[in-house]
Amino acid sequence: MTIRTARLRALYVCVLAGLCLLAFGAPAGADDGTTTPPRAAPPARAIPRTFASYDALIATASAVAVDQTTLYAQLLATRADADFAQSALAAVYDPRIRGGLVRTETNVSDETTLGALRAEIASTTATETRLLNSGATGAAPAPTWQRPLAGEISQPFGPTYLGLEPARLYKGVFYGHFHDGVDILARAGTPIVAPARGRVVFAGRMGDGAEVVVIAHDNGLVSLYAHLQDGPLAPTIKAGDIVQPGDRIGAVGLTGLTTGYHLHWAVYKSGEPIDPLTTLAD
Template identity: 50%
Template sequence: MPSARASSSPSPSDTTAPAAASPSATPDPEAARAEAEAARARDAALLANARSLAQIIEAQARVAQDELAGLDPQIEEVATDLDAVNANIAALQAKYDTRRSLRDRLERDALRMAALPSAAVPADLSDAQREALDDLRTLQSGLLDAQAKLTERADLLSTLKGSVGAKQAYLARLRDRARSLAAAAASGDTDAKTAQIAVLTALAQDATNAQTALAQLVASAMVRDGAAGAWSLPVRGVLTQPFGPTSFELEPPATYKGVSYAHFHAAIDLAAPLGTPVTAASDGVVAFVGHLPDGAMIVLIAHAGGYVSEYAHLDDTFALPPVKAGQAVNAGQVIGFIGLTGITTGAHLHFAVMKDRAPIDPLGLLQAP
């Protein structure tokens, strides 16, 4: 198993500006996680109050570093769990192999009967035979449980490492943009404005790349069979940005109903506190759980009738989405939690609905809960 214990958090010198104090080293993973989560909450407030582009980027970098610090102890804990599970499996397997190698008649009978369904096991077993059979079945059950736990822990470790990779790439882009803005600011107003335009263009390109990746995911997720079910809001929150054309420069260009727009928001944004549960807006099947190229954690759900719903900027550190691709979900079932992943200026849910690949205004479908 590859080592999972190397620290994923960058040093303070790697950040765009003096970051909030990193959580102190502690042998208690829960305490380290809680400390990092509290730091993220403080820096989320800085992000919400940021006014300049430089301040926004600095706050985003702080949040990303806080989340990396929160992932470190979780990866350490899961890696330790994996070591323990592997050791347990090795011990159980050794015991099982020992049983198989014994030539004692009781052991041979137990091995033979262990392969039978319970109903086919003779009822007139002696106490010694019953004890040998129970012992062997206990070993088999222990092996199966340990292997299931190994799979679950390995999947979690893979998910956490995916979050680390997304954040490291995102933080690297933020550092480059912060350096560009700082250098231009020192050269004068003209250079500063040019640098801001360049950074905004780069951010818009990130958003475009994310939309391209999303379109590919949507195309593979559509389910045309069946009738669409009822829809409801996935989170209780304040509508901060509606569906449609916008002057917000971070939104990508789009063509909607034959009209081209320089900036178009193909979703609605609902502001809510960090950690607020997000629920499926309608019955469906989870098509994707993961990160877009801009670092946003999303869940995609395919619904009957050619509908696909997207839930973006979900938490990928302190409250991972509790669903997996291929899982059937019901309307109102929790599928994630409000986070700060990807290009965002505050805690909110980016909620989009596509019909036959084309974006539609979710408010035209939704019934408030």
């Protein structure tokens, strides 16, 4: 239980104890003049324009993904506080009675109590707006994703014999060559879409020449898309943008170290790669 929720429960008990209530139809400014300041949304994280390495890029994106989950958690808490304050008012509001409020006797403390509840509702409404404007998702993150690109998977996730893939220590086991994503074959210029809602962390060219897009998602995961088309079909999104499932984020290209047209799609959880196919519905 949050401190704010505990305070609301105390107000609610006071209301139910039979304290005198002000008319609900009174002007909003008719309370005691005090207001509860809205809780501030987390400040936007500064995202670098360039990254010296993929590890640095994924580390930043993972931090942004944590921010996204935090925004959603704060939004849920804010909505719970608002619902509780609304319930407290509803408990003393009866539409069958003229004026709406169940009155007992004149008591200044009742006016203060209702004023506090109204201020709480106004505060939580303002906080919810700030959180949504800061990029919080208004709905629960989807449990599964859609594919960013239809096509044959030419190289799966995991250990490989291909010498171009770097070495990796994965789940306590060292592999001489490890592919940290899946490669999907498609014709040049085929659109690539976001598999889930998220915030763009990077869209541009990395040091190896690959055109890359990285997205931090509301469920804490990070997704990466590499070898995208440059030129007229280059990604038009930029860092900080919010993308929705199905939004175009780029096109299949041949940038960077690659032997043919395909999408390299990788997904990371807490900075560690996971098989992207596990994010899809069965």
